[in-house]
Amino acid sequence: MERLQKIIASRGYCSRRKAEELIASGRVKVNGKVVNEMGAQFEANVEIKIDGRPLVAENEKYYYLFHKPRMVVTTMYDPQGRKTVADYFKDNKSRLFPVGRLDYDVSGALIMTNDGEFADYVTHPRYGIRKTYQALCKGKVSKHQVRELVSGVVIDEDYKTKALDAGIVKYDEKTDTTIIFLIITEGRKHHVKKMLIAADIYLEKLKRIAIEFLNLTDVQSGTYRPLKPHEVKSFYGLFKQQKNKNTNGGK
Structure with missing residues (x-):
């Protein structure tokens, strides 16, 4: 049972x-x-x-890394008629769904699968799966603001959260914009956007560039590739490692 x-x-x-x-x-x-x-x-x-x-079981499991464009909804159906991630998988006959979410105006790495257990592992904060974001910000972001992201900021009124790491990639004087990166393991609604607001950083554009070791080097916007068997195996290795760590009290 x-x-x-x-x-x-x-x-x-x-x-x-x-x-x-x-x-x-x-x-x-x-x-x-x-x-x-x-x-x-x-x-x-x-x-x-x-x-x-x-609901009939699908015996074979599928895993894809999708490069989601901006202005695409991370659902398989949208009542407002907007373009969804499902529109990019019309030729795929398996019953896929997105792992976690990316906001409508956020682009980047998104895993699509029909493996519910895998999806739970990737999205649950308990397993500490790292998601790396790149943010184009208005103005010159200071080192102090970046340190604040790592030391911790308060979002949703009383929830303290912090990035595993963050840094300044470059500042462009001509456009007066700064590119920064940050790595998080949580995924509340608008999580990164709220963190940047809390640090007084003005976001212009956000992209998720990696999920753990998966990056978009060979995946153009609006396209996807299947995960390789060793990549899926590596994820399950991470899940098992973290599960053992949690069981042993973090030792």
Whole structure:
């Protein structure tokens, strides 16, 4: 017996946390009945429908690194009719979903997969997966402001967060803009934008340039490539390493 959200994730529909949202909103039926209890457990082969459609497991797992352009929604469907990441995967027959989020006006590295467990590992702060961002900022950013990002800033009124690392890449006198980078392991809504605001840094454009060892060197904007087997294996190695660290109390 397994929790319903875990079964949904294992069938490649979405991450476990997204599955919890679907259950809470009454969109999931098990054996013809709506289930909205988070603790409900069932056999792994139970009949599940989401929004009236049967959920069949996909046996093969797929992983892609996508270079998301700006002004694209990080969902598979947008009620406002805006372009979504799904539009770039129309020829892909597997049931993919984005791992985490990138804001509408933010470009960069985004993993697409049908592996719900993998998605949970990448997005959960507990596993400390590093995301590197490059920000084009208005004016001259000071070393003090960058140090503030690393020492910690308060966002969402009372939540203190800090970058693992941050630095100034270059300042352009002609345009009066500064390019900085920062690395974080969390992913609250508008997380990086809020950090920059807290440090009095004025953002013009933001891009996620890497997720751990995955970068966009060979992936043009609007295109994607499959993750190599050793890359997927390396991610699972990171997950296992962090899980053991958490179990041993960080030792």
